[in-house]
Amino acid sequence: MNYNNPNLIFNDIPSGKIGWSSPSNIALIKYWGKKDLQIPTNASLSFTLNNCQTETIIEFSPTYNDGCSIEFFLEGIPNKRFAEKTCLFFNRIASIFPFIKQLDFKIYSKNTFPHSAGIASSASGMSAIALILCDIENQYFNTFSNEEEFYKKASYIARLGSGSACRSIYGGLVSWGEINKGSNLYGSPVIDGVSDVFKNYHDSILIVDSEEKKVSSTVGHGLMNSNPFKNGRYNQASANISKLIDIIGKGDLNNFINIVESEALTLHAMMMTSLPYYLLMKPNTISIIERIWQFRNEKEIPVCFTLDAGPNIHLLYPHSYDDKVKIFIKNELLQFTSNNTVIHDRVGNGPQKLNL
Numbered sequence: 001m002n003y004n005n006p007n008l009i010f011n012d013i014p015s016g017k018i019g020w021s022s023p024s025n026i027a028l029i030k031y032w033g034k035k036d037l038q039i040p041t042n043a044s045l046s047f048t049l050n051n052c053q054t055e056t057i058i059e060f061s062p063t064y065n066d067g068c069s070i071e072f073f074l075e076g077i078p079n080k081r082f083a084e085k086t087c088l089f090f091n092r093i094a095s096i097f098p099f100i101k102q103l104d105f106k107i108y109s110k111n112t113f114p115h116s117a118g119i120a121s122s123a124s125g126m127s128a129i130a131l132i133l134c135d136i137e138n139q140y141f142n143t144f145s146n147e148e149e150f151y152k153k154a155s156y157i158a159r160l161g162s163g164s165a166c167r168s169i170y171g172g173l174v175s176w177g178e179i180n181k182g183s184n185l186y187g188s189p190v191i192d193g194v195s196d197v198f199k200n201y202h203d204s205i206l207i208v209d210s211e212e213k214k215v216s217s218t219v220g221h222g223l224m225n226s227n228p229f230k231n232g233r234y235n236q237a238s239a240n241i242s243k244l245i246d247i248i249g250k251g252d253l254n255n256f257i258n259i260v261e262s263e264a265l266t267l268h269a270m271m272m273t274s275l276p277y278y279l280l281m282k283p284n285t286i287s288i289i290e291r292i293w294q295f296r297n298e299k300e301i302p303v304c305f306t307l308d309a310g311p312n313i314h315l316l317y318p319h320s321y322d323d324k325v326k327i328f329i330k331n332e333l334l335q336f337t338s339n340n341t342v343i344h345d346r347v348g349n350g351p352q353k354l355n356l
């Protein structure tokens with residue numbers, strides 16, 4: 001698949017603005033390890049979230065610059081680091097969207113979750129930008145024959161910004177990689193065979209530590225190349241994703257829990273066994289995990305956890321246990337969080353265009 005298209009050049013360079021809101025996602029089967037240009041070393045699977053969103057508006061106008069012309073405002077404040085990161089991304093995709101070189105960009109981005117919460121925003125942020133670029137193509141070049149083509153390209157572009165971002169293009173359960181006719185180049189929604197219990201699953205994010213990540217994902221992925229356990233991990237991930245898709249189809253909560261928690265702990269085990277090695281959990285992360293296990297055993301309520309590459313806990317549970325789990329969080333888990341911070345989220349429907 002090659003999206004390079006020298007014809008996407010303006011004759012009359014327009015000015016305009018387009019905005020999209022795009023969600024974060026939480027991986028159940030983790031993407032950890034990549035090669036070449038954002039090609040994952042194993043397939044991954046995630047729930048798209050509903051409330052944790054990045055809203056991005058891009059204003060564009062004819063440029064008089066040769067180089068990359070981006071001003072980036074995060075929550076209204078100019079952000080040089082994000083401008084530079086976006087320039088790198090735009091250079092990477094300049095042969096796909098040659099019109100980028102004809103435009104000046106002002107990017108206004110804000111998150112619906114607190115920036116200080118230490119939640120990765122690259123998936124939501126990069127997917128919103130990818131959607132806007134595809135929308136510029138759609139509006140001014142009219143190249144897409146249907147929505148499916150539009151979203152597939154948006155997912156391909158989002159992947160080039162941040163791997164996990166390609167999964168945020170769709171709602172519900174989304175895979176990325178070579179599983180069920182899927183591709184390493186873009187995410188695919190898992191539409192058929194999702195048991196009802198997983199359609200409105202909850203994810204309450206317990207913020208144990210709101211500091212920025214100790215190790216960037218890109219560095220973390222790179223460490224897998226020399227990890228002595230990498231092949232075992234890649235084989236395990238491939239086996240786990242097939243099993244989990246089957247389990248999700250059957251609505252088998254016990255086996256869902258086993259695989260999801262094992263994936264989270266394996267991700268952290270990979271970081272502990274890399275060189276340099278990292279320990280990304282905090283004592284409070286472990287205290288929360290122990291409380292979750294105790295609560296699950298005593299009350300027989302199917303809650304489980306997963307983790308990103310950091311100390312915060314994503315508590316996953318079916319909608320029918322919402323009240324009971326919220327009481328559990330309040331009474332037993334909040335004490336281990338930073339400033340009693342919990343973000344209640346659930347599976348969502350995917351990105352939306354903003355009415356400007």
Ligand code: DP6
Pocket residue numbers: 026027029030031032038044120122161162163164165217218221267308309
């Ligand atoms: C642990 O997508 O942030 O969250 O492609 O380098 O931008 P880059 O990495 P990124 O990695 C996410 C890693 C993870 C697992 C996952 O989301 O699958």
